[in-house]
Amino acid sequence: MSQLSHIRNFSIVAHIDHGKSTLADRLIQFCGGLSEREMSEQVLDNMDIERERGITIKAQTVRLSYTAKNGQVYQLNLMDTPGHVDFGYEVSRSLAACEGSLLVVDASQGVEAQTLANVYKAIDVDHEIVVVLNKMDLPSAEPDRIKAQIEEVVGLPADEAIAISAKTGLGIDEVLEALVHDLAPPEGNREAPLKALLVDSWYDAYLGVMTLVRVRDGVLKKGMKIRMCATGATHTIERVGIFGPKATIIDELGPGEVGFINAGVKTVSDAKVGDTITDDRRPCEEILPGFKPSVPVVFCGLFPIDSADFPELRSALEKLSLNDSSFSFEAETSAAIGFGFRCGFLGLLHMEVIRERLNREFGLELISTAPSVVYEIELTDGKVEKLHNPADMPEVTKINNLSEPWITATIMTPDEYLGPVLSLCTERRGEQIDLTYTGTRAMVVYRLPLNEVVFDFYDKLKSITRGYASFDYQIADYKVGDLVKVSILVNGDPVDALSMIVHREQAEIRGRAICLRLKDLIPRQMYKVALQAAIGGKVIARETIAALRKDVTAKCYGGDVSRKRKLLDKQKEGKKRMRQFGKVDIPQNAFFEALKMGDN
Amino acid sequence: MPKQNKLGVYIHWPFCVSKCPYCDFNSHVEKDIDVEQWEFAYLSELRWMADIYRQKTQYPSVLHTVFFGGGTPSLMPVSIVERILETIEELFILHPKIEVTVEANPSSSELDNLSAFKSIGVNRISFGAQSLNTKTLNFLGRAHDTRDIYKALDVAFGLFNQVSADFIYGIPGQNIGSWEDELSKIIKFDLTHISAYQLTIEPGTQFYSRSKKGEKLTCDDDTIADLYDLTTNVLSSHGYEIYEISNYARLNSQCQHNLLYWNAQDWLGIGPGAHGRFTMTENRRWHSQTRRSPDGWLSSVQKEQHGIEIQNEDYISDFAKEIIVMGLRLTSGIELPDWLIGKSDFINLNWLDEFEKDGFITFNKNHIRVTKNGRLHLNSIVSKLLN
Ligand SMILES: Nc1nc2c(ncn2[C@@H]2O[C@H](COP(=O)(O)OP(=O)(O)OP(=O)(O)O)[C@@H](O)[C@H]2O)c(=O)[nH]1
Ligand SMILES: C[S@@+](CC[C@H](N)C(=O)[O-])C[C@H]1O[C@@H](n2cnc3c(N)ncnc32)[C@H](O)[C@@H]1O
Ligand code: SF4
Ligand SMILES: [Mg+2]
Numbered sequence: 002m003s004q005l006s007h008i009r010n011f012s013i014v015a016h017i018d019h020g021k022s023t024l025a026d027r028l029i030q031f032c033g034g035l036s037e038r039e040m041s042e043q044v045l046d047n048m049d050i051e052r053e054r055g056i057t058i059k060a061q062t063v064r065l066s067y068t069a070k071n072g073q074v075y076q077l078n079l080m081d082t083p084g085h086v087d088f089g090y091e092v093s094r095s096l097a098a099c100e101g102s103l104l105v106v107d108a109s110q111g112v113e114a115q116t117l118a119n120v121y122k123a124i125d126v127d128h129e130i131v132v133v134l135n136k137m138d139l140p141s142a143e144p145d146r147i148k149a150q151i152e153e154v155v156g157l158p159a160d161e162a163i164a165i166s167a168k169t170g171l172g173i174d175e176v177l178e179a180l181v182h183d184l185a186p187p188e189g190n191r192e193a194p195l196k197a198l199l200v201d202s203w204y205d206a207y208l209g210v211m212t213l214v215r216v217r218d219g220v221l222k223k224g225m226k227i228r229m230c231a232t233g234a235t236h237t238i239e240r241v242g243i244f245g246p247k248a249t250i251i252d253e254l255g256p257g258e259v260g261f262i263n264a265g266v267k268t269v270s271d272a273k274v275g276d277t278i279t280d281d282r283r284p285c286e287e288i289l290p291g292f293k294p295s296v297p298v299v300f301c302g303l304f305p306i307d308s309a310d311f312p313e314l315r316s317a318l319e320k321l322s323l324n325d326s327s328f329s330f331e332a333e334t335s336a337a338i339g340f341g342f343r344c345g346f347l348g349l350l351h352m353e354v355i356r357e358r359l360n361r362e363f364g365l366e367l368i369s370t371a372p373s374v375v376y377e378i379e380l381t382d383g384k385v386e387k388l389h390n391p392a393d394m395p396e397v398t399k400i401n402n403l404s405e406p407w408i409t410a411t412i413m414t415p416d417e418y419l420g421p422v423l424s425l426c427t428e429r430r431g432e433q434i435d436l437t438y439t440g441t442r443a444m445v446v447y448r449l450p451l452n453e454v455v456f457d458f459y460d461k462l463k464s465i466t467r468g469y470a471s472f473d474y475q476i477a478d479y480k481v482g483d484l485v486k487v488s489i490l491v492n493g494d495p496v497d498a499l500s501m502i503v504h505r506e507q508a509e510i511r512g513r514a515i516c517l518r519l520k521d522l523i524p525r526q527m528y529k530v531a532l533q534a535a536i537g538g539k540v541i542a543r544e545t546i547a548a549l550r551k552d553v554t555a556k557c558y559g560g561d562v563s564r565k566r567k568l569l570d571k572q573k574e575g576k577k578r579m580r581q582f583g584k585v586d587i588p589q590n591a592f593f594e595a596l597k598m599g600d601n
Numbered sequence: 602m603p604k605q606n607k608l609g610v611y612i613h614w615p616f617c618v619s620k621c622p623y624c625d626f627n628s629h630v631e632k633d634i635d636v637e638q639w640e641f642a643y644l645s646e647l648r649w650m651a652d653i654y655r656q657k658t659q660y661p662s663v664l665h666t667v668f669f670g671g672g673t674p675s676l677m678p679v680s681i682v683e684r685i686l687e688t689i690e691e692l693f694i695l696h697p698k699i700e701v702t703v704e705a706n707p708s709s710s711e712l713d714n715l716s717a718f719k720s721i722g723v724n725r726i727s728f729g730a731q732s733l734n735t736k737t738l739n740f741l742g743r744a745h746d747t748r749d750i751y752k753a754l755d756v757a758f759g760l761f762n763q764v765s766a767d768f769i770y771g772i773p774g775q776n777i778g779s780w781e782d783e784l785s786k787i788i789k790f791d792l793t794h795i796s797a798y799q800l801t802i803e804p805g806t807q808f809y810s811r812s813k814k815g816e817k818l819t820c821d822d823d824t825i826a827d828l829y830d831l832t833t834n835v836l837s838s839h840g841y842e843i844y845e846i847s848n849y850a851r852l853n854s855q856c857q858h859n860l861l862y863w864n865a866q867d868w869l870g871i872g873p874g875a876h877g878r879f880t881m882t883e884n885r886r887w888h889s890q891t892r893r894s895p896d897g898w899l900s901s902v903q904k905e906q907h908g909i910e911i912q913n914e915d916y917i918s919d920f921a922k923e924i925i926v927m928g929l930r931l932t933s934g935i936e937l938p939d940w941l942i943g944k945s946d947f948i949n950l951n952w953l954d955e956f957e958k959d960g961f962i963t964f965n966k967n968h969i970r971v972t973k974n975g976r977l978h979l980n981s982i983v984s985k986l987l988n
Contacts, residue, residue: 526981527978527981527982527985549822549978549981550822550823550825550826550977551799551822551823551825551826551829551977552977552978552979552980552981553846553976553977553978553979553980554801554846554979554980555798555799555800555801555846555847556798556801556847557846557862557926557927557930558859558862559611559861559862559868559870559875559876559877559878560870560874560875560876562862562876562878562923562926562927563876563888563890565926566919566922566923566926569922569926569983569984569987569988572984572988573987573988576988584955
């Protein structure tokens, strides 16, 4: 146990890829947390998908023991956070468990959208902030320009920013000294009733439900009976430990300390993130403020390509949700593409990550419907409902109005691309709030409807700025919009999985695009196929697939019958993958492909 | 006893002078063929098959047709053909109007054989002419030119009453005009029978790999449909009535042997990769298939007197399928047996109704027939009726 004055808790925050995890590696190494042999690059990014994509998805905590230049030994609790906007809630949680932040800025790239977003989160919770300029080993590093930029754009003094290279190890000792000297130690009272923040919980195959805690007052020890304030549930602590970064059992966690407990909690949902943990016998008087729950904002349907995989998909989703409580799922049936789940995510990257994990870790081949946002419908009877799936939209006559979520988006871009960026935002119904320059970089703040952003906005933004723009957003509010549901009809029958809610002005373009796509994907048939996009009963776009003129085998003699029969049997088998629309059978695959193309 | 089926014998000769790039038949280029061994093998398998036929059926073995197919059977040593025909005469009761066909390639080297074939009982010749257009013949990689065709047909007409020729159309660049030209030349021959096939890219052929690499080797489906209609109209106006998807005949000149296939009758398949079928009782059908590789077949026959690889009784559902798949190719359609139509598990009655309403088929009592409008949709029709 360390004295409060000898503890420092800090989060490493930055824009994506500015080197947080690599810096964590160096800090761990410097303090001897791992041997040379155990070390790997971004050692804290331990999920396969994190390693493969080189991104951090889950925040990680490590306790280090640092002997400072003054000879004193300090306990450092480091939290490496993700940079991507979808995982911003991980950052907020980590910040709540610390007194200070280590802001990393790439010395060539400078301040980007998530630099701002994350540093403001830190300032909001009154953190002291140590600023470092990373990647100084690169010839393109411009420390002076970036320092000026930090002062101007972020508003933090930067003359003392430490020039480092997480790659070569340059300046790591200075960083450690700064952490010890510039950050405030935690406060707390060992004698007061136990009060600890439940920072995170997840499922570990060996240790069961893990609960990451930050103790404010009192002590956590094995055998203690604790109470979760939100639920009132009580548990007995089986194990107390820390990550160094390997999980290590210790005797107790005192005030100011961060570590994990195992307390016989059955499921992750019983250990609510943000809850206050207290001593069941001597509870604390007030509870900690906790966190705003993370709510899924982007939804899509996930369907197994092989319908027999449905039960497996369910169990895979259940398993994944043990470690990631931020996505939701609910069974859904589509007449066009079968049984699946309607899933909610924190954003598009989160959606992609889950989809990829389902594929990689569970071998499931999936197809997803176009991402959509959560709409609010005010019904004529005054009720307000949330709509997660365009296919569930009530009849128009029952709807007073439809609201959609709007975001406040911050985009930073080299000024040469400003024109196209502004027109993109305008095209997507954006309303400009602010436009400022620092040097040759522009920062624009826009209000944008989220539904325009989940439809290929990132890709467009990236391509028009050759990857140089960065983007961050926060949900702002709901606003009534002139929104309509566009249904896609094949020979008059709606294809539920392809319906979408869009702004009236976009309806025709989007509807036509899907009809055209289907026209390419659906093979010509014996009968002609009508493809229509419609709002209610009104057709807004129409394409026709002309009937096939010839489908006959030219030669069929004695030896060919067997082959022909096999072909028929194969067709019969293939029929399971067909959906009937009037007199035509359409391969389910055409819908899969139409949806896949929507991804790109 | 149910109505007796007609019976035929198919003999497969698996050798050719060269391999055509579109061909997926069991045909091979082979210089050294041991005539004696092959003759012996054909005769012994023929006896073996005739035996099975007798064991499995109670019919008298009246034989209606013999068909030498290939490969290029016109290259067969006449002696083998002769011995086969002699053995057939010994094993079966020959129908007085028996049809004996040999498939021939119109290259000069084979013409000498034709009169010999005639003298041993062959009465029908089917030429693989393929085209009267030099460019098309080159595209198809044929070993003969148009002059060979004229010469061959000239010889054949002097010898046989029944002369047929095969043609292929639907190749890239072909259009109504050029095909009409060719058709008008074809008509001038005064053939008794014409087969006109749309070029099909078959797996395993040279054309197949080329098309997989992106080469376009057929013209588009819409054009083919136009060419098909043109073929049928032009030939019909010159006395060739379409009687099967790709087959046209003058009065009384339909190929009796091929009709056995389309009417789901009986035939024995002799030689490498030959299929055979015969009906044992009303709805029970026997099915045989021999080894495809010429060498493999030969050595099997030498060991066991036959080269059969598969022989079994077909599932009744497979028999039903075959009756429909083959029968609907005929313009006259077929009479469905009671066992087939009575049970809707073999045929989708909803689609039957639907197709009749749409004018794609006619259906009357047990008689079912695909109309002119339905003909080009036959694959879809069959697939929907059977699934
Ligand atoms: N040249 C150089 N490259 C660095 C340095 N620090 C990090 N990198 C590289 O930058 C990339 C991103 O590094 P990470 O440590 O994964 O960045 P991060 O900030 O943790 O990224 P997210 O967790 O996805 O937000 C990796 O390829 C690192 O090797 C540095 O000091 N110099
Ligand atoms: C048994 S085959 C071959 C007969 C003979 N060996 C010949 O090639 O002339 C009968 C006919 O089928 C046709 N045929 C073969 N392969 C074809 C293909 N890939 N597409 C269309 N017709 C084909 C040809 O017209 C051929 O004459
Ligand atoms: S001659 Fe006939 S059987 Fe022989 S390879 Fe050519 S098409 Fe095939
Ligand atoms: Mg990282």
